[in-house]
Amino acid sequence: MAVTGGKAAQTPPRRRSLAHRLLPDRGPRRTLATSIFVDALGSGMFMSSSVLYFTRVVHLPMSEVAFGLFAGAMVGLVAGVLGGKVADRWGARETQIAVMVFGTLFMGCYLLVDTFWSYLLVSMLIGVVFAADKSSKAPLIRGFSGNDPAGFRAYLRAATNLAVALGALAAGVAIQFDTAPAYLTLVVGRALSFAGCAMVLRRLPRPAPVPTPPLNGRWEALRDRPYLAATILNGLMSLHFAVPTFLLPLWIVDHTEAPRWLVSGVLILNTVLVITLQVVVSRNVNDSESAGRRMRWAGIAIAAGLGLMLAAKEPSTWVSAALLLTATAVYTLGELWHSAAAMEYSFGLAAPHAQGQYSGIFGLGGGVAEALAPVVLGALALGLGPPGWILLSAVFLAVGFLSRPVVAWALRTSPSAPTGPAVTT
Incomplete structure (x- = not known):
């Protein structure tokens, strides 16, 4: 150790890089935040353009598009509760990965939709994915929140909003082109975001199990x-x-x-x-x-x-x-x-x-x-x-x-x- 005048020279603290200031520390929290960001990026792309894709490319009337979105949301209300129950029983990490894989497949099915009934079926399947995604993600957020759970959850919401905004900007470029290939690219991008999220989640360790009280009820x-x-x-x-x-x-x-x-x-x-x-x-x-x-x-x-x-x-x-x-x-x-x-x-x-x-x-x-x-x-x-x-x-x-x-x-x-x-x- 270098000394000066008999005293240990003090090494100035290293300045943290921009990435270290904006991201959680390396480890499960950063991995989870990355997976959520990738998922939200695709969500922003799809939410901003889905109605235009179905009306201008698939050529469905607006009333049918609205009904399909409503049906998907209603199915999702039940699916969210069941998805959370599955995550508690079989593992949130495994459930989240499965949800992302199914999301990739079902979003890809939107590329094949050409009638109202096929659109309705896929919309209901996607509604299940969206709802199960939220409820099965919650145990992961709780399990890896660390010593500042409120701060980490707030960080995740801010990161989600940033990702959605960036996705919406990408959708805006495609909407400006207003062509079938542009809208199809956005659907593919949403499917890829599901797949990317699943790949990131594979690097996430399983959260520590939480003991279940012996007298707890099923619901x-x-x-x-x-x-x-x-x-x-x-x-x-x-x-x-x-x-x-x-x-x-x-x-x-x-x-x-x-x-x-x-x-x-x-x-x-x-x-x-x-x-x-x-x-x-x-x-x-x-x-x-x-x-x-x-x-x-x-x-x-x-x-x-x-x-x-x-x-x-x-x-x-x-x-x-x-x-x-x-x-x-x-x-x-x-x-x-x-x-x-x-x-x-x-x-x-x-x-x-x-x-x-x-x-x-x-x-x-x-x-x-x-x-x-x-x-x-x-x-x-x-x-x-x-x-x-x-x-x-x-x-x-x-x-x-x-x-x-x-x-x-x-x-x-x-x-x-x-x-x-x-x-x-």
């Missing part, structure tokens, strides 16, 4: 009062996820003087804020109490964002645009707080040995909200006008303020209530 999540209460409340709050993708574009184009390009502007602002702020906003959300506070903040921010969107109806072009951009920023804060609370409820209140089953139940509530959101938001905000916007804001406020006391009550009165606050392992 214990359905008897867990605190978890069901959180699932219902989260489902109601999840209606807002259709605001930036469904309600706001229609509101901007048909009911305000703002320029039409602002539809893309608010979506980009929403995505950028989610990617950059999710980890920060999710700090210290590590039990049901903190999750309840974030749900309350979420209800306030979402209601305020909706109020600003409504206020953008009457003003001139640029005042309306400014109000809509401000509304999007405020709304996105609510979205971030809701996501942090929902992740804690989903993982922190779940029995560790049955995370897949519990996540399937939690996803069931979110899936119902996703299916109903366009109908509810359209009927209230676009159908009733200002009274509908006010009613929506009141619903989100009420859910936000009720979440903490309702979950606390369920924890106190549940026969299987823990002796302390819910802790994520």
